[in-house]
Amino acid sequence: MFDDSWLDDRQGWRGAEPVLRRLAEAGARLRRETEDALDPIRGLGDLxxxxxxxxxxxxxxxxxxxxxxxxxxxxxxxxxxxxxxxxxxxxxxxxxxxxxxxxxxxxxxxxxxxxxxxxxxxxxxxxxxxxxxxxxxxxxxxxxxxxxxxxxxxxxxxxxxMQLGPEVRPDLVADAMDLVAEDCSPYADVSLNPAKDIALGLADAQPLVWGGSVLAARASRRVAEALRAATGRPALAADADALSPVLELTAPRDPFADPFEDGGGADRRPGLLVLEDGNGAELIRAARTRLTSAAERNDVRVCVIEHAHGSDVERYATLLQTGMFAAVYLAVGLGRYADLEN
CATH class of the missing domain: 3.40.50.10490 (Glucose-6-phosphate isomerase like protein; domain 1)
Incomplete structure (x- = not known):
């Protein structure tokens, strides 16, 4: 069972410190790689x-x-x-x-x-x-x-x-990664930490991850991979047409169910994780409404990671890094890092 007290307890997440540290250092790694590649990149404009x-x-x-x-x-x-x-x-x-x-x-x-x-x-x-x-x-x-x-x-x-793609500002992407690391720090209280909040939302769920735009969909697949690796649970990232039937066929929650007897394994209810990057296309908005409406009708919890400003790469990095932090905290709450302390 998920123990939410471990999320704000140093003893609870101590085993996850190496993973959390690597996530927190993502911006620093990007700055280093950018600096090392400056000279060869400058010569590409003449090709x-x-x-x-x-x-x-x-x-x-x-x-x-x-x-x-x-x-x-x-x-x-x-x-x-x-x-x-x-x-x-x-x-x-x-x-x-x-x-x-x-x-x-x-x-x-x-x-x-x-x-x-x-x-x-x-x-x-x-x-x-x-x-x-x-x-x-x-x-x-x-x-x-x-x-x-x-x-x-x-x-x-x-x-x-080489004039083959859009302008990318690695410094701004690194700043966005640093902000995620600050917001999702293990020292940030669960009430203020978006990644810990998502971990709580998916604590007893089988995650369904959806992103509407091309980049959000790419991030959703990476986050689903992280959730599977961190928790050992199935986690599905797919488009709205594939996820809608799962949500529609989910029976409403039984208020009298005992979570200690009925909340695990094959009987685990789905939880919908939406990655929102601010793409306002009509088809994307309609797909999100369809999914969240189906979830509401069947009492499926919906969690949202949202970042709607900055460049495409900044938004992608923010969605991805927040989802990666959430996967670690979900594993912490499930006690999957406890053995690493011993």
Whole structure:
């Protein structure tokens, strides 16, 4: 069972301190990666415009979500081994990788070099994948913090320099991350901490996570992954058409049910977590109304993470980081970090 007293008790969340510290340091990591990549990024403005852009590696789909609406050339996020057959010397391949890059991604980098494609790679300088990437057509954006999101934001800055994407202000994104870390600090009381509040809302629930815009939907999938990993519970991120039937078929709550007997396992009720990034499109508003109305009719609790100002990347980072903090606090309340203290 969920013990909410652990959320404001140092003894309760002490085992989670390394994870909470890494979340809190996200802004600092982004600043470091941005600083290290300044010089190679400055040289990208003189490169010719590519025929197409192919993104591979971690956060490739996040890059696609930002670039697709504005990129002046075709853009592909390529998750498979190797590269599309048409990729050649006229194309740009962008890769985000760690020093533990899988063999399939190393093979993709090797293939880009073999075909003579322009390659921009964010990776640690002393790494196997960086060694395979070296060529006269390669630009390395050195990374050092093993933070995929920071590397992706640095890559977005590089693509903007090449006039292929929107302007990204990593300093403002880092400031937004710092604000989340302050608001969601373990030292912030549960009554003022949005992440702890969400953990309370999902304490006995099977989470259903929804984001209406492309970026909010991407964040919802990442948050659902974090909830599954942190709690061991199923957590589903999907569009409104997939989540609506689950909410509609949920029986109203029994006020006489004993939570100690009826609140666990397969009988756990859903809880809806909405990620709201301020996208006011009519279809998105209608989908949110449909979901929340179905939840209200069937007494399903609705939790909201909302951030409606700043750039697309700032809003995405805020939604994502808040959801990540919430996943940790949910695990804390469930006692999943208790064994780490001993």
């Amino acid at each position: 010719p415009r590519p025929r197409a852009v192919i993104a591979a590696g971690s956060e490739a789909r996040f890059i696609r979500a930002i670039l697709e609406p504005v990129c002046p050339v075709p853009f592909v996020a390529w998750p498979a081994h190797g590269l599309p057959g048409w990729v050649g010397a006229l194309d740009l391949v962008v890769v985000m990788a760690s020093d533990a890059a899988p063999a399939s991604l190393i093979a993709s980098v090797h293939e880009a070099v073999r075909r003579g494609a322009q390659l921009v790679i964010a990776a640690p300088r002393p790494s196997l994948i960086a060694e395979h990437a070296m060529s006269s057509s390669t630009v390395l954006l050195p990374t050092a913090t093993a933070d995929p999101l920071a590397a992706a934001i640095v890559m977005l800055s590089a693509l903007h320099e």
